[in-house]
Amino acid sequence: MRQITLGSTGITVPQNAFGALPIQRVSTEMAVKLLRRAYEGGMRFFDTARAYSDSEVKVGEAFDGMREKVFIATKTGAKTPEEVRAQVETSLKNLRTDYIDIYQFHCADQCYRPGDGTGMYECMEELKKEGKIRHIGITAHKLYIAEEAVESGLYETLQYPFSYLSSEKEIALVKKCKEANMGFIAMKGLAGGLINRSEAAMAFMSQFDNALPIWGIQKEKELEEWLSYMAETPTMNEELTAYIEKEQKELTGEFCRGCGYCMPCPAGIMINQCARMSLMLRRAPSKAWLTPQMQAEMKKIEVCLHCNQCMKKCPYELNTPELLKKNYEDYKKVLAGEVKVQ
Numbered sequence: 001m002r003q004i005t006l007g008s009t010g011i012t013v014p015q016n017a018f019g020a021l022p023i024q025r026v027s028t029e030m031a032v033k034l035l036r037r038a039y040e041g042g043m044r045f046f047d048t049a050r051a052y053s054d055s056e057v058k059v060g061e062a063f064d065g066m067r068e069k070v071f072i073a074t075k076t077g078a079k080t081p082e083e084v085r086a087q088v089e090t091s092l093k094n095l096r097t098d099y100i101d102i103y104q105f106h107c108a109d110q111c112y113r114p115g116d117g118t119g120m121y122e123c124m125e126e127l128k129k130e131g132k133i134r135h136i137g138i139t140a141h142k143l144y145i146a147e148e149a150v151e152s153g154l155y156e157t158l159q160y161p162f163s164y165l166s167s168e169k170e171i172a173l174v175k176k177c178k179e180a181n182m183g184f185i186a187m188k189g190l191a192g193g194l195i196n197r198s199e200a201a202m203a204f205m206s207q208f209d210n211a212l213p214i215w216g217i218q219k220e221k222e223l224e225e226w227l228s229y230m231a232e233t234p235t236m237n238e239e240l241t242a243y244i245e246k247e248q249k250e251l252t253g254e255f256c257r258g259c260g261y262c263m264p265c266p267a268g269i270m271i272n273q274c275a276r277m278s279l280m281l282r283r284a285p286s287k288a289w290l291t292p293q294m295q296a297e298m299k300k301i302e303v304c305l306h307c308n309q310c311m312k313k314c315p316y317e318l319n320t321p322e323l324l325k326k327n328y329e330d331y332k333k334v335l336a337g338e339v340k341v342q
Contacts, residue, residue, distance in 0.1 A: 006183025
Protein backbone atom coordinates (compact mmCIF):
# COMPACT_ATOMS: atom_id res chain seq x y z
CA MET A 1 0.00 0.00 0.00
CA ARG A 2 1.55 3.30 -1.11
CA GLN A 3 1.69 6.20 1.31
CA ILE A 4 1.26 9.85 0.26
CA THR A 5 2.66 12.75 2.27
CA LEU A 6 0.92 16.11 1.86
CA GLY A 7 3.97 18.33 1.66
CA SER A 8 4.96 20.36 4.69
CA THR A 9 1.88 19.28 6.66
CA GLY A 10 3.59 15.98 7.36
CA ILE A 11 0.22 14.26 6.99
CA THR A 12 0.99 10.82 5.58
CA VAL A 13 -1.90 8.56 4.57
CA PRO A 14 -2.65 5.61 2.26
CA GLN A 15 -2.89 6.44 -1.44
CA ASN A 16 -6.68 6.61 -1.72
CA ALA A 17 -8.84 9.09 0.18
CA PHE A 18 -12.57 9.66 0.58
CA GLY A 19 -14.34 12.57 -1.09
CA ALA A 20 -17.46 13.18 0.98
CA LEU A 21 -19.47 15.39 -1.39
CA PRO A 22 -21.65 12.49 -2.67
CA ILE A 23 -22.70 11.25 0.77
CA GLN A 24 -25.05 14.22 1.09
CA ARG A 25 -27.24 12.29 -1.40
CA VAL A 26 -27.62 9.18 0.75
CA SER A 27 -29.17 8.49 4.14
CA THR A 28 -27.20 9.06 7.32
CA GLU A 29 -27.21 5.31 7.97
CA MET A 30 -25.70 4.56 4.56
CA ALA A 31 -23.21 7.42 4.79
CA VAL A 32 -21.93 6.27 8.18
CA LYS A 33 -21.70 2.70 6.90
CA LEU A 34 -19.63 3.82 3.91
CA LEU A 35 -17.32 6.02 5.97
CA ARG A 36 -16.63 3.34 8.56
CA ARG A 37 -16.08 0.70 5.90
CA ALA A 38 -13.64 3.09 4.19
CA TYR A 39 -11.72 3.33 7.46
CA GLU A 40 -11.74 -0.44 7.92
CA GLY A 41 -10.42 -0.80 4.38
CA GLY A 42 -7.48 1.49 5.01
CA MET A 43 -8.64 5.01 4.12
CA ARG A 44 -7.55 7.63 6.60
CA PHE A 45 -8.17 10.97 4.86
CA PHE A 46 -11.71 12.33 4.50
CA ASP A 47 -12.53 15.56 2.67
CA THR A 48 -15.80 17.46 3.05
CA ALA A 49 -17.03 21.08 2.99
CA ARG A 50 -19.42 23.43 4.72
CA ALA A 51 -21.21 23.75 1.35
CA TYR A 52 -21.99 20.01 1.12
CA SER A 53 -25.28 20.28 3.07
CA ASP A 54 -25.17 17.54 5.76
CA SER A 55 -21.91 15.86 4.69
CA GLU A 56 -19.99 17.23 7.69
CA VAL A 57 -22.66 15.97 10.07
CA LYS A 58 -22.41 12.47 8.63
CA VAL A 59 -18.61 12.48 8.81
CA GLY A 60 -18.84 13.65 12.41
CA GLU A 61 -21.21 10.84 13.37
CA ALA A 62 -19.10 8.20 11.62
CA PHE A 63 -15.90 9.09 13.46
CA ASP A 64 -17.27 10.19 16.81
CA GLY A 65 -15.02 8.75 19.50
CA MET A 66 -12.16 7.94 17.11
CA ARG A 67 -11.23 11.42 15.90
CA GLU A 68 -7.50 10.96 16.41
CA LYS A 69 -7.46 7.97 14.03
CA VAL A 70 -8.43 9.94 10.92
CA PHE A 71 -7.52 13.16 9.12
CA ILE A 72 -10.42 15.44 8.24
CA ALA A 73 -10.30 18.31 5.78
CA THR A 74 -13.16 20.70 5.23
CA LYS A 75 -13.70 24.00 3.45
CA THR A 76 -15.22 27.44 3.78
CA GLY A 77 -16.76 29.45 0.99
CA ALA A 78 -16.99 32.52 3.23
CA LYS A 79 -16.14 35.95 1.81
CA THR A 80 -15.40 37.81 5.06
CA PRO A 81 -13.35 36.97 8.17
CA GLU A 82 -16.53 37.09 10.25
CA GLU A 83 -18.15 34.48 8.02
CA VAL A 84 -15.02 32.33 8.16
CA ARG A 85 -15.18 32.30 11.97
CA ALA A 86 -18.89 31.49 11.97
CA GLN A 87 -18.42 28.67 9.48
CA VAL A 88 -15.47 27.10 11.27
CA GLU A 89 -17.51 26.93 14.47
CA THR A 90 -20.35 25.24 12.58
CA SER A 91 -17.92 22.77 11.01
CA LEU A 92 -16.33 21.93 14.38
CA LYS A 93 -19.75 21.26 15.83
CA ASN A 94 -20.87 19.18 12.87
CA LEU A 95 -17.66 17.15 12.83
CA ARG A 96 -17.80 16.62 16.61
CA THR A 97 -14.21 17.76 17.03
CA ASP A 98 -12.20 20.62 18.47
CA TYR A 99 -9.81 20.86 15.51
CA ILE A 100 -9.76 20.51 11.73
CA ASP A 101 -6.66 19.00 10.13
CA ILE A 102 -6.82 21.08 6.92
CA TYR A 103 -9.11 24.08 6.54
CA GLN A 104 -9.41 25.25 2.95
CA PHE A 105 -10.70 28.29 1.12
CA HIS A 106 -13.33 26.69 -1.09
CA CYS A 107 -13.27 27.27 -4.87
CA ALA A 108 -11.26 30.44 -4.30
CA ASP A 109 -11.67 33.22 -6.85
CA GLN A 110 -8.48 34.86 -5.61
CA CYS A 111 -5.31 33.94 -3.79
CA TYR A 112 -5.76 35.53 -0.36
CA ARG A 113 -2.60 37.05 1.10
CA PRO A 114 -1.64 38.90 4.29
CA GLY A 115 -2.17 42.62 3.85
CA ASP A 116 -4.48 42.34 0.82
CA GLY A 117 -7.20 44.23 2.68
CA THR A 118 -9.62 41.31 3.02
CA GLY A 119 -8.35 39.99 6.35
CA MET A 120 -9.10 36.47 5.12
CA TYR A 121 -5.61 34.99 5.35
CA GLU A 122 -4.99 36.68 8.69
CA CYS A 123 -8.19 35.03 9.95
CA MET A 124 -6.86 31.62 8.96
CA GLU A 125 -3.59 32.34 10.77
CA GLU A 126 -5.51 33.29 13.90
CA LEU A 127 -7.56 30.09 13.76
CA LYS A 128 -4.33 28.11 13.44
CA LYS A 129 -2.80 29.84 16.48
CA GLU A 130 -5.98 29.09 18.44
CA GLY A 131 -5.65 25.39 17.55
CA LYS A 132 -8.99 25.21 15.75
CA ILE A 133 -7.28 24.36 12.48
CA ARG A 134 -3.89 22.75 11.96
CA HIS A 135 -3.10 23.54 8.34
CA ILE A 136 -4.20 26.18 5.81
CA GLY A 137 -5.25 25.00 2.36
CA ILE A 138 -6.93 26.33 -0.74
CA THR A 139 -9.06 24.76 -3.47
CA ALA A 140 -9.28 26.19 -6.95
CA HIS A 141 -10.73 25.37 -10.36
CA LYS A 142 -8.89 28.05 -12.31
CA LEU A 143 -5.31 27.28 -13.21
CA TYR A 144 -3.93 30.79 -12.76
CA ILE A 145 -5.28 30.99 -9.20
CA ALA A 146 -3.83 27.56 -8.39
CA GLU A 147 -0.45 28.58 -9.79
CA GLU A 148 -0.50 31.82 -7.80
CA ALA A 149 -1.29 29.86 -4.63
CA VAL A 150 1.69 27.58 -5.18
CA GLU A 151 4.04 30.46 -5.96
CA SER A 152 2.86 32.45 -2.93
CA GLY A 153 4.27 29.92 -0.46
CA LEU A 154 1.37 30.75 1.85
CA TYR A 155 -0.64 27.55 1.61
CA GLU A 156 0.21 24.09 2.86
CA THR A 157 -2.11 22.25 0.48
CA LEU A 158 -3.73 22.82 -2.89
CA GLN A 159 -6.84 20.96 -4.00
CA TYR A 160 -7.38 21.02 -7.75
CA PRO A 161 -9.14 18.90 -10.44
CA PHE A 162 -6.74 16.27 -11.77
CA SER A 163 -7.26 13.22 -13.97
CA TYR A 164 -5.91 11.67 -17.15
CA LEU A 165 -7.88 14.32 -19.02
CA SER A 166 -5.77 17.07 -17.46
CA SER A 167 -3.59 19.29 -19.63
CA GLU A 168 0.20 19.43 -19.63
CA LYS A 169 0.00 22.69 -17.67
CA GLU A 170 -2.07 20.95 -14.98
CA ILE A 171 0.39 18.05 -14.83
CA ALA A 172 3.14 20.66 -14.41
CA LEU A 173 1.13 22.15 -11.53
CA VAL A 174 1.32 18.86 -9.61
CA LYS A 175 5.06 18.80 -10.11
CA LYS A 176 5.35 22.43 -8.96
CA CYS A 177 3.56 21.49 -5.73
CA LYS A 178 6.11 18.75 -5.12
CA GLU A 179 9.00 21.15 -5.72
CA ALA A 180 7.42 23.64 -3.32
CA ASN A 181 6.79 20.95 -0.68
CA MET A 182 3.08 21.76 -0.91
CA GLY A 183 0.50 19.02 -0.50
CA PHE A 184 -1.56 18.25 -3.61
CA ILE A 185 -5.09 16.91 -3.17
CA ALA A 186 -6.56 15.68 -6.45
CA MET A 187 -10.30 16.17 -6.85
CA LYS A 188 -12.47 15.02 -9.78
CA GLY A 189 -10.21 12.11 -10.62
CA LEU A 190 -13.07 10.73 -12.70
CA ALA A 191 -13.70 14.09 -14.41
CA GLY A 192 -17.19 14.44 -13.03
CA GLY A 193 -18.24 10.96 -14.17
CA LEU A 194 -16.86 11.12 -17.70
CA ILE A 195 -14.10 8.65 -16.84
CA ASN A 196 -15.73 5.27 -16.36
CA ARG A 197 -12.78 2.93 -15.93
CA SER A 198 -11.41 3.23 -12.43
CA GLU A 199 -8.41 1.02 -13.15
CA ALA A 200 -7.15 3.51 -15.73
CA ALA A 201 -7.85 6.47 -13.44
CA MET A 202 -5.93 4.82 -10.61
CA ALA A 203 -2.97 3.82 -12.78
CA PHE A 204 -2.61 7.36 -14.10
CA MET A 205 -2.84 8.89 -10.63
CA SER A 206 -0.24 6.48 -9.26
CA GLN A 207 2.42 8.05 -11.47
CA PHE A 208 2.43 11.09 -9.15
CA ASP A 209 3.81 10.21 -5.73
CA ASN A 210 2.70 13.52 -4.19
CA ALA A 211 -0.92 13.48 -5.40
CA LEU A 212 -3.58 12.30 -2.96
CA PRO A 213 -6.82 11.53 -4.85
CA ILE A 214 -10.13 11.99 -3.05
CA TRP A 215 -12.61 9.73 -4.83
CA GLY A 216 -16.24 10.80 -4.58
CA ILE A 217 -18.11 7.83 -3.13
CA GLN A 218 -21.79 7.17 -2.47
CA LYS A 219 -22.18 3.45 -3.24
CA GLU A 220 -20.70 0.36 -1.59
CA LYS A 221 -19.62 -1.06 -4.96
CA GLU A 222 -17.64 2.10 -5.74
CA LEU A 223 -15.96 2.03 -2.35
CA GLU A 224 -14.93 -1.62 -2.62
CA GLU A 225 -13.38 -0.92 -6.01
CA TRP A 226 -11.12 1.81 -4.59
CA LEU A 227 -10.29 -0.26 -1.52
CA SER A 228 -9.21 -3.16 -3.72
CA TYR A 229 -6.55 -0.91 -5.24
CA MET A 230 -4.95 -0.34 -1.84
CA ALA A 231 -3.22 -3.72 -1.93
CA GLU A 232 -3.01 -4.23 -5.69
CA THR A 233 -2.54 -0.85 -7.33
CA PRO A 234 -2.98 -0.74 -11.11
CA THR A 235 0.07 0.57 -12.94
CA MET A 236 0.50 1.98 -16.41
CA ASN A 237 1.11 -0.60 -19.12
CA GLU A 238 0.82 -0.63 -22.90
CA GLU A 239 -2.90 -1.42 -22.88
CA LEU A 240 -3.81 1.30 -20.35
CA THR A 241 -1.55 3.83 -22.06
CA ALA A 242 -3.28 3.21 -25.40
CA TYR A 243 -6.69 3.36 -23.74
CA ILE A 244 -5.95 6.69 -22.05
CA GLU A 245 -4.55 8.18 -25.25
CA LYS A 246 -7.78 7.22 -27.04
CA GLU A 247 -9.83 8.78 -24.24
CA GLN A 248 -7.82 11.99 -24.37
CA LYS A 249 -8.40 12.34 -28.11
CA GLU A 250 -12.13 11.72 -27.70
CA LEU A 251 -12.52 14.24 -24.90
CA THR A 252 -10.39 17.11 -26.11
CA GLY A 253 -11.94 20.56 -26.22
CA GLU A 254 -14.53 22.16 -24.01
CA PHE A 255 -16.79 19.95 -21.94
CA CYS A 256 -18.82 20.28 -18.77
CA ARG A 257 -17.33 18.51 -15.73
CA GLY A 258 -20.69 18.49 -13.92
CA CYS A 259 -19.37 20.32 -10.85
CA GLY A 260 -22.63 22.26 -10.40
CA TYR A 261 -21.09 25.60 -9.43
CA CYS A 262 -23.26 27.19 -12.14
CA MET A 263 -26.42 26.21 -10.28
CA PRO A 264 -29.15 27.14 -9.55
CA CYS A 265 -30.39 28.25 -12.96
CA PRO A 266 -33.06 30.99 -13.03
CA ALA A 267 -34.86 29.03 -15.77
CA GLY A 268 -34.70 25.79 -13.77
CA ILE A 269 -32.34 24.04 -16.18
CA MET A 270 -30.33 21.17 -14.68
CA ILE A 271 -27.17 22.61 -16.24
CA ASN A 272 -24.65 20.24 -14.67
CA GLN A 273 -26.32 17.28 -16.39
CA CYS A 274 -27.82 18.83 -19.51
CA ALA A 275 -24.61 20.58 -20.62
CA ARG A 276 -22.77 17.26 -20.88
CA MET A 277 -25.60 15.04 -22.09
CA SER A 278 -23.96 14.16 -25.43
CA LEU A 279 -20.91 12.74 -23.68
CA MET A 280 -22.90 10.87 -21.05
CA LEU A 281 -25.10 9.24 -23.70
CA ARG A 282 -21.98 7.85 -25.32
CA ARG A 283 -20.07 6.88 -22.19
CA ALA A 284 -22.74 5.18 -20.08
CA PRO A 285 -25.87 3.10 -20.74
CA SER A 286 -28.28 5.59 -22.29
CA LYS A 287 -31.48 4.23 -20.75
CA ALA A 288 -31.27 6.44 -17.66
CA TRP A 289 -30.59 9.52 -19.79
CA LEU A 290 -33.61 8.99 -22.05
CA THR A 291 -36.36 8.70 -19.45
CA PRO A 292 -39.42 11.00 -19.64
CA GLN A 293 -37.99 12.87 -16.64
CA MET A 294 -34.69 13.58 -18.38
CA GLN A 295 -36.47 14.49 -21.60
CA ALA A 296 -38.45 17.08 -19.64
CA GLU A 297 -35.21 18.40 -18.11
CA MET A 298 -33.57 18.74 -21.52
CA LYS A 299 -36.63 20.50 -22.94
CA LYS A 300 -36.13 23.28 -20.39
CA ILE A 301 -33.14 24.39 -22.46
CA GLU A 302 -35.72 25.89 -24.85
CA VAL A 303 -36.60 28.49 -22.20
CA CYS A 304 -32.99 29.51 -21.46
CA LEU A 305 -33.02 33.19 -20.45
CA HIS A 306 -29.53 33.81 -21.83
CA CYS A 307 -28.80 35.72 -18.64
CA ASN A 308 -25.26 34.26 -18.71
CA GLN A 309 -25.18 33.80 -14.95
CA CYS A 310 -23.92 30.26 -15.53
CA MET A 311 -21.02 31.55 -17.61
CA LYS A 312 -19.99 33.99 -14.89
CA LYS A 313 -20.03 31.24 -12.26
CA CYS A 314 -18.35 28.49 -14.31
CA PRO A 315 -14.88 27.83 -12.85
CA TYR A 316 -13.78 26.50 -16.24
CA GLU A 317 -14.99 29.63 -18.06
CA LEU A 318 -17.12 27.61 -20.48
CA ASN A 319 -19.70 29.09 -22.85
CA THR A 320 -22.43 27.20 -21.03
CA PRO A 321 -25.46 28.47 -23.03
CA GLU A 322 -23.76 27.33 -26.24
CA LEU A 323 -22.94 23.95 -24.70
CA LEU A 324 -26.56 23.54 -23.63
CA LYS A 325 -27.77 24.36 -27.13
CA LYS A 326 -25.40 21.85 -28.77
CA ASN A 327 -26.28 19.13 -26.31
CA TYR A 328 -29.99 19.67 -26.81
CA GLU A 329 -29.69 19.44 -30.60
CA ASP A 330 -27.76 16.19 -30.27
CA TYR A 331 -30.26 14.86 -27.73
CA LYS A 332 -33.17 15.44 -30.11
CA LYS A 333 -31.33 13.48 -32.81
CA VAL A 334 -30.84 10.58 -30.39
CA LEU A 335 -34.54 10.60 -29.49
CA ALA A 336 -35.44 10.62 -33.17
CA GLY A 337 -33.21 7.63 -33.83
CA GLU A 338 -30.90 9.60 -36.09
CA VAL A 339 -27.94 8.95 -33.80
CA LYS A 340 -27.23 5.61 -32.15
CA VAL A 341 -25.91 5.41 -28.57
CA GLN A 342 -25.31 2.67 -26.01
